Each structure stands twice: as structure tokens, then as C-alpha cells.
Amino acid sequence: MGDYIVLTVSCILINNILLAQFLGNCPFLGTSKRMDTAVGMAMAVVFVIVLAGVITWLTEMYLLKPFNIEYLRTLSFILIVASLVQFVEMFLKKSIPALYTGLGIFLPLITTNCAVLGVCLINIKEEYSFIETLVSSFTYSVGYGLALILFAGIRERIILARVLKPLQDTSIGLVTAGMIAICFFAFIGMV
């Protein structure tokens, strides 16, 4: 049990997927201008990463490993992620329309979110067991959501501030992200 707590803390705070491992930055800067889009994106990311993490782990263990075709990992994982996103989109549209209207426009964006493929690859690289995969997928994505929502909150305030012209928009966004990364950096001593 202790191991899982350590894993949780390390995935959310110390190895934060966004601020320490630099994955998923394009949607991070794109959807963080307003709080409601940030929350929608964060929820969609948690949903898809957990599903994708589990399915790619099963694929690796029961399909790629037994047949010795690990070199097809990149190809098969990206196909799984892409088709999973499509499938989730159709499923939500049909059965949970309320959730679909909330997540709708963010789902297609997730295919090219490198955090999804990144978490799947990290799970395989670290040789996690099934439960560990489940925990790490969930906590990594929660960490992503946390950073995204924090960042959106700060960015909403920056709009009100007077920023130098060349620094505006993405530029000040990146500097702010750096400041948040410093805060997360302080957690390194914890484990």
C-alpha cells in the first residue's frame, strides 16, 4: 500500500507530466486561456489517459510480447489512442450526452496530446504491473489536470495586467508556466 502512495505523490507532484516531463504542452497553452475550457480539457484527459493506459498495457503484455513484435509498439499504440478517442466520442454522444457536451470539442484534440502516448510509453518503460499502471495513469492525468487548472487561474488574471507587447500571449504564458514549475520543483525532496 505504501508503494502506491509514493507512486501517487511522485506522479502528481514530483514527476508532474506537464511541468517536469514536458508532455502535452500544445493543448496546455491552447486551452488554458479560460477556466471552463481548462476544466473540460482536464476531465477529458483523465478519462482518456486511464483508458488508454490500461488498454495499451494489455496490448503490450498479451499481444506484442508473446509474438516478439515490440518494434511495432509506436505504431500500435498511436492507432489504439486514435481509435479509442473516436470510440469514446461516439459512445459518449450516444449514452451520456451531458458529458459529451462538456468534453465534446476537446476529445478530438486529445489524439495529438503527447501526454496520452507519453504515459502509455512510460508505463511500459518502467515495467509497471497492472495495478501500478492503473494508479500511475490516473495520477499522471490528475497531475496534468491540476497543473492545467492552476495555470488557467493565473492566466485569467494576467489578461487584466498590462504586459509588454512582445511578451504578450504565449510568451508570458511560458514564463508563467516556468514559475509554476518552480513551485512543483520544490516537491522533489519529498520522496
Next chain:
Amino acid sequence: MAQSILKEFTKGLWEQVPPFRLVLGLCPILAVSKNIENAIGMGVACTFVFAFSNLLVSMMRNIIPSKVRIAAYIIIIATFVTVVELVMQAYTYPLFLKLGIFIPLIVVNCIALGRAEAFASKNPPLASVADGLGMGIGYTISLIVLGALRESLGNGTLMGHQVFGPDFLPFKFMLEAPGAFVCLGLVLCIMNLFGKK
């Protein structure tokens, strides 16, 4: 003809240099720009993938049905990424270990898919290769610029050689994750300062 191909090639170098002008493909830019060596390795790998995936997409642009085109592009890109991955594993193993999961992640680099969709699917093969090469080299140059900045300030070296003399106190912040964000933000600011056209 030759002139237009040259134009496609050069636009990636300054006018539309991917990470700074289009703000695409930021993740590898932040992660592998710790030193110049990593930056060059990543840049070459990306250039290869961009050029060849553009070539293949452009050659098959009339065969691929438009409904499944994105899936087809992803498969084409993933194929070339796998090629790069295996070649690097075989010939430049230390670099392969250093770049880690960022090599397979070229698949989801927005530039590759973006150029396939925006350019290669509408243009003949030769122009598409020029476009892919230009974008790739522009990307490599931006990686090197950022890598040089971070390596020289954070470690006091360039390609492993001392540049500031023995008294220089390294600014370690630049090598860490927060430094990458701040550094890229400031470079973007400088790019905006010079030549908004």
C-alpha cells in the same frame, strides 16, 4: 518551378519557423534542449520524419479517401518514426537512451501531422519534400539555438567545451525544467521584438 520549391524550403527557416512562429511541437523543444548534442540528434530525427512522411503523403494524396485521411497520415508518420527509432537504436545508442521516449513521441508532434494535412495533401511530391525539409531544418535550428542558450548559461559549456573561462558560476536554473519554460518564453519574446514581418 525551381524558384517555388526554393520558396517552400526557405519559408520554414524564418517566416514560419515552427516552434516560434506557429507555436507547434513545443514538448520536444523544451525537453531535449538541455544541450546542443541532444538538440542536433532530435532535430535530425525530426527532419527525416517530416521530409519522408510529406513525400509519401503527397504521393498518395489522390488514393487516400478524405474520410480516413488523418488515420492514414498517422500511420505513415508512425512508420517513419519506427524507422528512425530502430536506426538510432542500432547506430547511436547513447543518444537513443538520452532522448528516451521523445523519439516515439515524434508521432504526435503536431508539426508532422500539421504539414501533412496543410501542405503535402495538396501539393506535388517535390514541393512537399522541400516543405518538410525546410520545416525540419527550421525546427533543428530552433532546437540548437535554445540548446546553446541553456547549455552555455546553465553549464558554462558549448558542445562540452568551456566558453566563459574557469571563473564562470553556472546558472543551474537553466538546465532544470522551470528554466526551459522561462528560456523559451524569453526567446519567443525576442522573436516577437524583431520582425513581426
